[in-house]
Amino acid sequence: MGISPKEYIIRFVIPIMSMGIIFPVVMVLVAPDLVQGNLRIIMYLIPFMLFFLVMFYPFTVYQNKKLQIDENMHYYITHLGVLSTSQMSRKELLKRVANNEAYGYLAEETDKIYMLMNDWGLSLAQACRFIARRTPSELYADFLDRFAHALDAGENLETFLKTEQKVVMNDFDTMYRTALHSIDLVKETFVSMVMALVFLASFAIIMPILTGMDATILMVGTIFIFVGTEALLVYFAKMKVPGDRIWHTLPIETQADRAIKISFPISLLVCMIVSIPVIFLLDFPFTISLSIILTPLVLTGQIASRAENRIKRKDNNFASFIRSLGSSAGARGGMLNESLRQLTYHDFGPLTKDVTELYTRISTRIDKMKSWNYFAAGTGSNLIERFGNIFAEGTHIGGKPEVIGEIISDNFMRIVSLRKLRYNSSSSLVGIMYGLTAGIAFTLYVALSVVGLMNSIFTAADIPEGIDVGLYLGSGGMDIALVSSLLMALLVLHSLISALLIRIVDGGHFFNIYTHFVGLLWTSSICGEMAMKSSGSILGIT
Numbered sequence: 235m236g237i238s239p240k241e242y243i244i245r246f247v248i249p250i251m252s253m254g255i256i257f258p259v260v261m262v263l264v265a266p267d268l269v270q271g272n273l274r275i276i277m278y279l280i281p282f283m284l285f286f287l288v289m290f291y292p293f294t295v296y297q298n299k300k301l302q303i304d305e306n307m308h309y310y311i312t313h314l315g316v317l318s319t320s321q322m323s324r325k326e327l328l329k330r331v332a333n334n335e336a337y338g339y340l341a342e343e344t345d346k347i348y349m350l351m352n353d354w355g356l357s358l359a360q361a362c363r364f365i366a367r368r369t370p371s372e373l374y375a376d377f378l379d380r381f382a383h384a385l386d387a388g389e390n391l392e393t394f395l396k397t398e399q400k401v402v403m404n405d406f407d408t409m410y411r412t413a414l415h416s417i418d419l420v421k422e423t424f425v426s427m428v429m430a431l432v433f434l435a436s437f438a439i440i441m442p443i444l445t446g447m448d449a450t451i452l453m454v455g456t457i458f459i460f461v462g463t464e465a466l467l468v469y470f471a472k473m474k475v476p477g478d479r480i481w482h483t484l485p486i487e488t489q490a491d492r493a494i495k496i497s498f499p500i501s502l503l504v505c506m507i508v509s510i511p512v513i514f515l516l517d518f519p520f521t522i523s524l525s526i527i528l529t530p531l532v533l534t535g536q537i538a539s540r541a542e543n544r545i546k547r548k549d550n551n552f553a554s555f556i557r558s559l560g561s562s563a564g565a566r567g568g569m570l571n572e573s574l575r576q577l578t579y580h581d582f583g584p585l586t587k588d589v590t591e592l593y594t595r596i597s598t599r600i601d602k603m604k605s606w607n608y609f610a611a612g613t614g615s616n617l618i619e620r621f622g623n624i625f626a627e628g629t630h631i632g633g634k635p636e637v638i639g640e641i642i643s644d645n646f647m648r649i650v651s652l653r654k655l656r657y658n659s660s661s662s663l664v665g666i667m668y669g670l671t672a673g674i675a676f677t678l679y680v681a682l683s684v685v686g687l688m689n690s691i692f693t694a695a696d697i698p699e700g701i702d703v704g705l706y707l708g709s710g711g712m713d714i715a716l717v718s719s720l721l722m723a724l725l726v727l728h729s730l731i732s733a734l735l736i737r738i739v740d741g742g743h744f745f746n747i748y749t750h751f752v753g754l755l756w757t758s759s760i761c762g763e764m765a766m767k768s769s770g771s772i773l774g775i776t
Contacts, residue, residue, distance in 0.1 A: 235295050247288045254284035296370050302338035303371035304409060305477040309620050310340055311377070311402040312645050315395040316628035316638045324358055324391060325351055330627075336483075336620065343369055359385040373405055399641055403648050409476075410652045416474040417659050417739055421666060424467050424735070428728075431460045432674050435724065436681045439717065443685060449713070453720040460724055464731045472738050478653065479616040480545060480741050486611035490541040494745055497534045501748075504530035520715075521722050521759040528752060535749030542742050544584055545614045546657075549650055551585040552618050553643045556625060560639015563629065570629055571596055588612045602630060621646050653741075660740035664750065667732040671754045674728065675761040678721050683769035686714045725762070729754035 235242065258277040310331065317327050325348065331337070332345035343365055350361035359382040366378035377398065384394040438456040442449040509527045512518065518526065555577070562573035574593040582589055588609055595605035606626040610619035621642050628638045733750040740746075 235292060242292065246291075250284050250288050251281065254281040299339040300370035301477065303340045303343065303369070303374050306337045306340045307371075307373055307377070307402055308406045308645060308649065309624070310337055311395070311398055312621065312641060313624050315392075315399050315641050316624050316633055317631070318392040318395045319628065319633035319637050320631045321392075322631065327391075328358075340374070343374065357385075358382075373402075373409070376405075377402060396637075396641070399645060403645055407648065407652065410478075411655070413474060413476045414655055414659055417471070417656075417663075420467065420471040420474060420739075421663055424464075424471075425666065425670060427463055427467060428670055428674065431463060432677055435460060435678055435721075439678065439681045439685055439721075449717055450720070453717055453724075457720065457724045457727065461727045461731065464728065468731055468735050468738065471735055475739055475741070476652075476656070478649075478656070478741055480542060481743055482611055482614055482616050482619045484607055484611045484619060486608060488611050488614060490544075490614055494534065494538050494541065494743070497537045498745065501530045501532075501534045504533070519763055520719055521762050524722060524726070525752075525756050525759040528755060531748040532752045534745050535747070535752070538743045538745040539749055541614060542746060547583060548585045548588070548613045549615050549617055549653075551583045552613075552615070552621070553646045553650070555582050555585060555589060556621070556646070557639045557643035560625075560635045560637075560643075564634065564636030564639075570635070573635075585613065602626060617646065617649060656739070656741065660736060663736055663739050667736060667750070668754065668757055671725070671729060671732060671757050672761045675725055675758040676765045678724075679718075679762040679765035680769050682714065682718060682721060683766055685717075687769075722758075722762070725758035726755060729758060 237245070258280055261277055262274070313331055313334070314327065317330060322330075328344055328348045328351070332341050332348050334341055337344070347358070347361045347365050350356045350364060351358055356364065362378040362382040362385070366375040366382070369375050369378070380398070380401070381394070435453075435456045438452040439449075441452055505527055508530060512523050512526050516523070558577060558580070559570070559573055562576060563570045566572055571593075574589070574596060578586075578590045578593050580586075591612060592605060592609040595608060596602060598605075603623070603626055606622050607619075610622045613619075625638055625642055629635050730747070730751055732754055733747040736750050737744065737747045
């Protein structure tokens with residue numbers, strides 16, 4: 235956190251703990267009638283919750299820094315390997331990498347090594363060992379130890395970093411696959427928890443007829459528990475999945491970005507227009523009406539999905555392009571412009587147009603690095619953005635194009651292969667979510683149908699006064715239509731959270747959630763109506 239433990243205690247622990255102790259005491263003294271029952275217990279628990287907060291917050295910061303390092307190590311080692319081909323000094327190499335803000339905390343750690351060399355006069359090997367003992371990432375610490383040993387042994391820097399490409403990428407491969415196994419654990423946990431919550435919701439529907447409790451309060455409480463539990467599981471999944479972005483992060487708005495931004499307000503406008511005839515003119519069940527009103531959101535989801543699929547296809551073609559460019563430029567003595575011109579006649583699938591535009595920009599000789607940025611933005615890919623900039627920088631400072639192209643191509647294909655495993659995992663999750671949503675809707679609406687039958691029976695029955703049948707129906711105390719609407723609200727929130735979980739596992743654009751959100755919503759509506767109709771025909775409910 236950049237501060238000493240003593241300073242942390244003075245600036246954070248003492249003020250927060252003081253407030254946590256003073257606030258409950260003041261509330262009990264000032265408003266004793268208000269602080270009663272469970273609220274009093276919550277008040278007394280506030281100091282303990284704040285104590286755990288200030289105790290574990292530094293560990294959270296520590297883990298976030300570790301995550302930033304681990305998620306960027308494959309780009310980092312590729313960058314070092316590329317820069318080493320230019321024969322620049324070791325100090326200058328570290329300075330260039332440390333100035334790259336895309337590496338996050340990894341750039342800060344590299345800057346510490348540079349500072350120890352430049353300001354404190356330590357050798358590179360000593361600086362590496364010093365940081366290795368203090369860095370939060372084991373992956374980075376192991377690399378620094380190997381680096382220090384190679385420097386002491388007099389090994390050539392370019393040879394060492396070329397070998398390290400395989401070592402670090404193997405470590406990254408293991409870490410990525412471990413995260414994918416964690417996703418499988420998240421799937422099983424999500425399914426198990428949702429099944430338990432379905433039983434809870436079913437009891438909330440049935441309990442009013444047994445205990446006389448208010449059905450609305452029970453259902454609202456169930457919705458909060460259901461949605462809160464699912465949201466926690468989604469947050470847990472976000473912590474476990476690899477932080478591997480698909481879309482670029484450049485401040486350049488592309489045609490795809492504009493299309494997505496424009497489509498969202500249009501989708502909302504169409505939703506409002508569709509809602510007018512559905513609400514006032516058409517006589518559909520509430521479940522179907524709600525699904526029809528929200529269906530136009532698919533427009534935004536489909537635009538984002540198609541753009542994302544184009545990015546994935548371009549990623550699949552980039553490795554062959556960069557390898558060909560490196561080999562051609564190496565054969566021509568580093569003449570990148572001429573090599574690009576020759577490659578514009580080749581077919582790189584959906585990447586062909588972007589390659590042609592890249593050559594057009596570079597041939598103007600205005601700004602080479604900016605040309606590569608526009609190339610990356612045009613493809614929309616975060617991988618192409620990161621590796622393309624590394625290639626451009628390496629060749630710009632006089633690196634060996636053929637070696638650079640080989641390094642980038644190999645590492646790029648390794649990451650694309652891991653991504654395909656992630657996409658397969660996401661595809662299986664889609665099937666699980668749709669099946670689970672159908673089961674939830676069918677189960678809950680069958681339970682509601684049974685309660686509706688019992689409610690209609692006891693409402694029609696003429697029960698003599700003074701006879702207690704042990705049930706609390708027949709007095710009109712349970713509004714079946716209201717409970718049905720609350721069930722639909724629960725399913726809408728479940729569909730939204732499930733779609734968000736699919737996007738988190740897939741790693742795609744946020745607006746992509748609307749496709750699965752609408753699909754899951756229609757699944758809920760259709761299964762709910764089927765459950766009501768089938769139960770009605772079987773139980774004799776009109």
